[in-house]
Amino acid sequence: xxxxxxxxxxxxxxxxxxxxxxxxxxxxxxxxxxxxxxxxxxxxxxxxxxxxxxxxxxxxxxxxxxxxxxxxxxxxxxxxxxxxxxxxxxxxxxxxxxxxxxxxxxxxxxxxxxxxxxxxxxxxx
Numbered sequence: 001x002x003x004x005x006x007x008x009x010x011x012x013x014x015x016x017x018x019x020x021x022x023x024x025x026x027x028x029x030x031x032x033x034x035x036x037x038x039x040x041x042x043x044x045x046x047x048x049x050x051x052x053x054x055x056x057x058x059x060x061x062x063x064x065x066x067x068x069x070x071x072x073x074x075x076x077x078x079x080x081x082x083x084x085x086x087x088x089x090x091x092x093x094x095x096x097x098x099x100x101x102x103x104x105x106x107x108x109x110x111x112x113x114x115x116x117x118x119x120x121x122x123x124x125x
Contacts (some may be wrong), residue, residue: 002027002114004097009119012087016123022081022097022116031055031075034100036112037082039093046096050074050082050104061103065091087123093116 009018020037024030034050036067051060059071072085080097099114102107 004099004114004116006095006097006119009095009121011122011124012125013125014087014089016087017083017085018087018121020084020095020097020119020121022080022082023112024080024099026078030073030078032103034103034105034111035071035073035080036053036098036100036107037071037080037115038096038098038109038112039091039105040096040118041090041093044093045075046109048107048109049095049116050078051100053105054100054103073103084121087121089123089125091120091121091125095121107111 003025007120026036032054037049038046052071068086081084096118097116098112101113
């Protein structure tokens with residue numbers, strides 16, 4: 001079984017930055033699968049944030065974070081990172097790391113087979 005473990009969440013003021021990391025345990029070849037980040041705010045459905053293909057060739061972002069967030073991965077360390085800059089109060093949510101079913105870097109939760117436990121990000125105004 002492969003586990004995904006997120007870290008890096010916390011409390012930050014609007015305009016600030018946070019860096020989320022997700023480490024995948026051994027169990028499948030990390031470099032063969034797309035990775036993504038989703039988030040869920042209280043009372044709202046889980047929504048797509050960013051995704052990256054298995055070779056870091058292509059990325060995809062939600063319109064709400066485009067230009068502010070950057071997804072990257074290090075296949076030598078089984079790690080995917082979400083750099084979040086110019087944070088806004090509406091970015092407050094639990095952020096989840098997701099492991100793809102294959103190399104496709106989709107925007108739907110159904111495109112992902114593995115999920116971390118989530119890390120809280122709170123942006124104060």
